[in-house]
Amino acid sequence: MQELAEAIREEGKRLLESGEVDLVIGFTVGTLPLRAAPVFVRRAEDAERLVWNSFCENNLARYLRDIRDKRVAVVAKGCDTRAIVALLNEHQLDRDKLHIIGVPCHGMVDRRIVARRAPGQVLAVREEGEEIVAEGESFSIRLPRSQVLYRSCAACTHPNPVIYDILLGEEVAVWAEDPYAHVREIEQKPAAERASYFATEAQRCIRCYACRQACPMCYCEECFVDHTTPRWIESGVTPAGLQGWQIGRAYHLTGRCVACGACERSCPMEIDLVYLNGKLRKEVWELYGFQAGLVVGELPPLAVFQPDEGSDSTP
Amino acid sequence: MSKWQPKIVVFLCQWALKSDSEWARRHELPQNVHVVEVPCSGRLNPLLLMSALQYGADGLLVIGCEPGHCHYKEGSYLAQRKFATLKSFLKTLGFEESRVRLAWLGETESGTFPSVVEGLISEVQRLGPAHELATRETVPCVVKA
Numbered sequence: 001m002q003e004l005a006e007a008i009r010e011e012g013k014r015l016l017e018s019g020e021v022d023l024v025i026g027f028t029v030g031t032l033p034l035r036a037a038p039v040f041v042r043r044a045e046d047a048e049r050l051v052w053n054s055f056c057e058n059n060l061a062r063y064l065r066d067i068r069d070k071r072v073a074v075v076a077k078g079c080d081t082r083a084i085v086a087l088l089n090e091h092q093l094d095r096d097k098l099h100i101i102g103v104p105c106h107g108m109v110d111r112r113i114v115a116r117r118a119p120g121q122v123l124a125v126r127e128e129g130e131e132i133v134a135e136g137e138s139f140s141i142r143l144p145r146s147q148v149l150y151r152s153c154a155a156c157t158h159p160n161p162v163i164y165d166i167l168l169g170e171e172v173a174v175w176a177e178d179p180y181a182h183v184r185e186i187e188q189k190p191a192a193e194r195a196s197y198f199a200t201e202a203q204r205c206i207r208c209y210a211c212r213q214a215c216p217m218c219y220c221e222e223c224f225v226d227h228t229t230p231r232w233i234e235s236g237v238t239p240a241g242l243q244g245w246q247i248g249r250a251y252h253l254t255g256r257c258v259a260c261g262a263c264e265r266s267c268p269m270e271i272d273l274v275y276l277n278g279k280l281r282k283e284v285w286e287l288y289g290f291q292a293g294l295v296v297g298e299l300p301p302l303a304v305f306q307p308d309e310g311s312d313s314t315p
Numbered sequence: 316m317s318k319w320q321p322k323i324v325v326f327l328c329q330w331a332l333k334s335d336s337e338w339a340r341r342h343e344l345p346q347n348v349h350v351v352e353v354p355c356s357g358r359l360n361p362l363l364l365m366s367a368l369q370y371g372a373d374g375l376l377v378i379g380c381e382p383g384h385c386h387y388k389e390g391s392y393l394a395q396r397k398f399a400t401l402k403s404f405l406k407t408l409g410f411e412e413s414r415v416r417l418a419w420l421g422e423t424e425s426g427t428f429p430s431v432v433e434g435l436i437s438e439v440q441r442l443g444p445a446h447e448l449a450t451r452e453t454v455p456c457v458v459k460a
Contacts, residue, residue, distance in 0.1 A: 187407055195409025195447040224362060232362050240369050240450035247365050247408070254400050279407045283400050302400070305392035307382070 001127055004103065005052040007168040008075055011101055013047035015073050021099050025063055026075035027056040033125045034111035034134075038063070050075070054127055057108040057150070059083055059262040061216040064093055071097045077105035079260030081161040082293030083216035086258050089298060092219060102164025104172045106145070107153035112270065114148055117141065146175075151274050152261025155179045162294055179259070180285075183278040202242045204269040207235070211263035211273055212249060217256045224248055250276035255284045255301040258293040320347040321373035321439040325432060326363070328356045328379045330386040331420045332428060340429060348432055355379070356417070357390030361401050364415070368405075371449040374414045374439035376432060381421040391419065410447045413438055 012024040028039035028049045036055040040063075041047055052075070060074050061083035076084065081102060087093045109132055115122055120136040127133070132143045146154075157179050160171045178184070186194060209225070212218045224232050225245055233244035250273070259281060263273045284290050290301040329352050332338050341350055353359050356379025364375055377398065385391040398417045406412040416438075418431050439445075 183407075191409045191411065193409070194407060198408045199447075232366065234451075238450070238452075240452075243448065243450055244365060244369060247404075248362055251361055251365075251401065251404060254404075275407075280400060280404055283403050287399060288396070302393070302396050305389065305396060307392065 001053060004169045005050070008052050008101060008103065009047050009050045011166060011168065012041060012050050012073065012075075013044050015099060016041065016044040016047060020071070021073040022070040023067065024050070024073045024075075024101075025060050026050040026101075027052065027058075030055065033122050034109075034114055052103065054106065054109040054132065054145070055111065055125075057262075057265050059214065059216045059260045061087060062214065062262070064098065065219050068094060068097070071099070073099035073101055075101045075103055076161055076164065077103055078156065078158040078160050078162065079105075079258055080216075081163050082158060082258035083260060084293075085163055085296055086217060086256060086293035086300075087219075088296055089293075089300065090256075095296075098165075100161070100164045100166075102161030102167040104161065104167075104169050105153075105156075105159045106172060107149040107156060107159065107175070108265075109145065109148050110150045110153075110265075114143060117143060117148070150261055150265060151182065152259060152264055155181065155274075155278075156259070157291075158259075158294070163296065180278060180282040183275050183282050186275050187279075198246075199239070199243070201272050202246045203239065204271055205237070205242045205245065206269060207237055207242070207245065208268065210266040210268065214262040214266035215253070216260065216262065217253055217258065218249075224252070246271075246273075246276060250280060253277055254280045255288075255290060256292050257281050318440060319443075320345065321436060321444065322371060323348045323374045323376065323432065323436060323439065324367045324372045325350045325376045325378060326353050326356070326359055327351065328390075329354055331356075331378050331380050333422070333425055337425055337428060340426075344429060344432060345436070348436075355385070355387050355390040355394075357385070357387065357393035357397075359394065359397075361397060364401065365448070368410070368445065368448040369451040371445075371451070373442075373445045374435050375416070376435050377417045378428070378431065379417070379419055381419040384422055405448075408447070410445070411442055414442060414445055 015021045024041040026039055027036040029051055030037045034055055036053060038058050038060060039049055059080050061080045088095055114134050118134050118141055119139050122134045122136055124135045130145045132145060132148055134141050155176045157176055234241040257277045284301050288301045327350050356377055367375055379391045379394050382391040402412045402415055416435050
């Protein structure tokens with residue numbers, strides 16, 4: 001992990017010194033333990049600030065569309081590169097201006113699980129092999145990495161970058177057995193339970209739209225939820241508004257979601273957003289054999305069709 | 316006692332009915348069936364379908380032109396994929412998927428429109444009222460031109 005961080009710093013420094021890029025986007029130390037923060041590095045001497053650890057959870061592809069006029073280098077995990085590919089396919093980015101520093105990912109650690117498992121406030125955290133060591137005033141606990149991964153990371157199918165200009169570190173083996181296990185579990189419940197599960201999950205939403213802001217694929221200039229004519233969904237925290245938001249947000253990502261889990265991580269209410277997006281990913285995979293963000297030039301599944309698909313719903 | 320009449324919303328492609336006499340028959344439909352004309356089934360925003368369910372529709376019917384006979388050539392094909400994914404998504408949210416139906420009216424099928432609607436009505440009558448997503452209490456202010 002440390003060698004990888006060093007390699008990222010060197011590459012960032014080299015790119016800025018040579019003037020190949022105007023800006024390097026990566027991660028720096030967060031202000032709290034268990035956190036790393038996205039950082040924009042513009043000067044070569046500041047490349048020292050770049051770090052790499054198991055808390056670099058943000059999807060940095062989120063920022064790229066807003067700085068399309070600059071030549072940008074971005075530190076990208078598997079899911080970040082998938083988002084970049086999906087954005088390229090939707091003609092939102094200019095590949096020539098991007099320098100992708102690919103970093104294989106071992107899965108990001110869910111800070112909320114670590115904090116919950118710790119008997120007190122976590123003041124320091126470090127990684128020792130496959131274990132996360134969290135320390136506080138009077139305790140030190142060791143947690144196996146596999147138990148504290150984000151749900152989306154535990155189900156990750158592409159930890160290695162799918163597109164890059166330089167790959168740092170060794171490629172890692174895929175650990176997930178069934179990426180849709182969580183979706184299947186919910187699908188198997190009776191209809192009434194599925195309905196009440198959705199209603200209770202949606203009911204916790206506070207309409208902060210953090211999920212939308214964190215999502216690399218949510219880039220509409222004006223979101224459907226902010227429209228006033230027509231007003232698709234009421235803006236209050238009524239059941240209709242909350243459910244409408246969750247359905248609309250998830251459905252807009254049909255065939256576009258790259259499974260990075262940025263929405264889930266950003267949700268302050270810890271709503272199960274993974275199953276909503278996961279369901280649609282599973283559907284697109286089973287019906288059309290499509291996974292978003294893997295092949296440059298591949299059109300999104302809802303933008304194309306096969307003439308012989310037929311309709312399963314003709315009465 | 317007369318049978319319970321479900322609230323049905325029909326999104327009807329403006330090109331699907333081929334003759335004036337067929338268009339006229341639209342007014343013969345039961346009062347609980349609301350017909351919304353749309354330019355093309357392929358361009359129908361799924362948010363409209365969701366919105367109708369939230370307002371308390373018990374069944375939804377989208378009527379388009381048979382694939383291959385779309386006025387815009389590929390609209391019906393695009394509708395298929397949009398519809399298949401939406402339906403399956405609604406099912407995962409606990410909504411009975413057979414309440415939502417996509418139907419094609421072919422070139423030679425004049426006069427079948429009312430029977431297609433009847434088909435959905437009887438299916439929804441079997442299922443009873445839909446309340447899973449009917450969370451909207453107020454009816455919005457409708458501005459008429």
